[in-house]
Amino acid sequence: MGLQKPKPDVYQAIADPTRRQMLLLLQDAGELPLKEVTPHFSMTRAAVSKHLHILSDAGLVRERKVGRETRYQMNPDPLLELRRWLAYFDLYWENKLNALRLLVEEPETQTQTQEHLERQPDNGGLKPFFGGDSGI
Amino acid sequence: MGLQKPKPDVYQAIADPTRRQMLLLLQDAGELPLKEVTPHFSMTRAAVSKHLHILSDAGLVRERKVGRETRYQMNPDPLLELRRWLAYFDLYWENKLNALRLLVEEPETQTQTQEHLERQPDNGGLKPFFGGDSGI
DNA sequence: AAATTAGGATACCCTATGGTATCCTAATTT
DNA sequence: AAATTAGGATACCATAGGGTATCCTAATTT
Numbered sequence: 001m002g003l004q005k006p007k008p009d010v011y012q013a014i015a016d017p018t019r020r021q022m023l024l025l026l027q028d029a030g031e032l033p034l035k036e037v038t039p040h041f042s043m044t045r046a047a048v049s050k051h052l053h054i055l056s057d058a059g060l061v062r063e064r065k066v067g068r069e070t071r072y073q074m075n076p077d078p079l080l081e082l083r084r085w086l087a088y089f090d091l092y093w094e095n096k097l098n099a100l101r102l103l104v105e106e107p108e109t110q111t112q113t114q115e116h117l118e119r120q121p122d123n124g125g126l127k128p129f130f131g132g133d134s135g136i
Numbered sequence: 137m138g139l140q141k142p143k144p145d146v147y148q149a150i151a152d153p154t155r156r157q158m159l160l161l162l163q164d165a166g167e168l169p170l171k172e173v174t175p176h177f178s179m180t181r182a183a184v185s186k187h188l189h190i191l192s193d194a195g196l197v198r199e200r201k202v203g204r205e206t207r208y209q210m211n212p213d214p215l216l217e218l219r220r221w222l223a224y225f226d227l228y229w230e231n232k233l234n235a236l237r238l239l240v241e242e243p244e245t246q247t248q249t250q251e252h253l254e255r256q257p258d259n260g261g262l263k264p265f266f267g268g269d270s271g272i
Numbered sequence: 273a274a275a276t277t278a279g280g281a282t283a284c285c286c287t288a289t290g291g292t293a294t295c296c297t298a299a300t301t302t
Numbered sequence: 303a304a305a306t307t308a309g310g311a312t313a314c315c316a317t318a319g320g321g322t323a324t325c326c327t328a329a330t331t332t
């Protein structure tokens with residue numbers, strides 16, 4: 001069983017929009033070396049590398065050395081921590097969620113929202129009592 | 137109930153642990169003036185005020201003036217943005233999630249993962265196809 | 273009216289963060 | 303072997319962020 005990393009704050013890792021975008025990019029692309037991540041952003045290779053390391057420190061990205069290049073892959077597990085935290089506020093939403101969802105989803109999305117509105121959202125079966133701390 | 141302001145970044149607002157704590161505090165307490173929020177933290181009134189304003193800018197806290205004091209109240213609505221963003225990664229979890237849950241809730245049954253997850257693939261009614269801030 | 277109190281507003285300090293530029297190494301290619 | 307390439311490592315800069323101290327105002331209390 002692999003042990004998990006020190007976890008340098010997921011919250012802060014995703015605070016930066018660039019890094020959020022990187023996660024999405026990696027999610028789509030699967031696994032990319034620095035060289036191929038870089039052109040997606042308007043900053044230097046070094047900057048991209050830094051961001052990737054921050055993501056890596058937070059456990060959101062896994063590195064794998066292949067030859068002289070390091071390939072980066074998404075690992076969303078630490079985001080479970082976020083989910084867990086968000087679950088604290090579910091109680092607040094449960095009542096107004098329906099009304100709110102209309103406002104939120106409407107703008108540019110076609111929605112067949114109504115259907116799954118009924119089934120009460122909850123947090124996907126996640127309970128706020130286990131440590132969503134990656135490592136699996 | 138109208139939608140919130142231009143939205144000065146929820147992600148960044150919750151990046152700070154103090155502010156996260158404030159949200160939880162306000163969630164419990166309901167509505168508090170600065171004076172009563174302050175003693176919960178080991179920093180000056182001014183610092184607390186700053187944090188509250190950041191939360192307020194992000195729409196996570198609502199201010200209400202009562203006499204000379206301003207009372208602050210939690211408003212978790214902007215966190216839906218986060219939920220929405222998190223939903224992007226639900227697909228990644230769907231396979232692992234149940235395994236994890238089994239590990240946590242019932243350490244012995246971890247072998248039955250596969251059949252389990254076909255039944256409970258949902259992410260709490262949140263769909264992964266809109267949201268985020270993407271951009272570039 | 274005078275004194276007190278809540279808390280907004282500045283001004284300022286220090287550190288963290290995002291970024292570039294530059295150099296250095298180790299694989300790869302020719 | 304020589305040249306090229308990927309990307310790590312520093313050094314450095316500018317700005318944003320958390321924090322305190324201080325002053326200022328407007329309600330409240332006496």
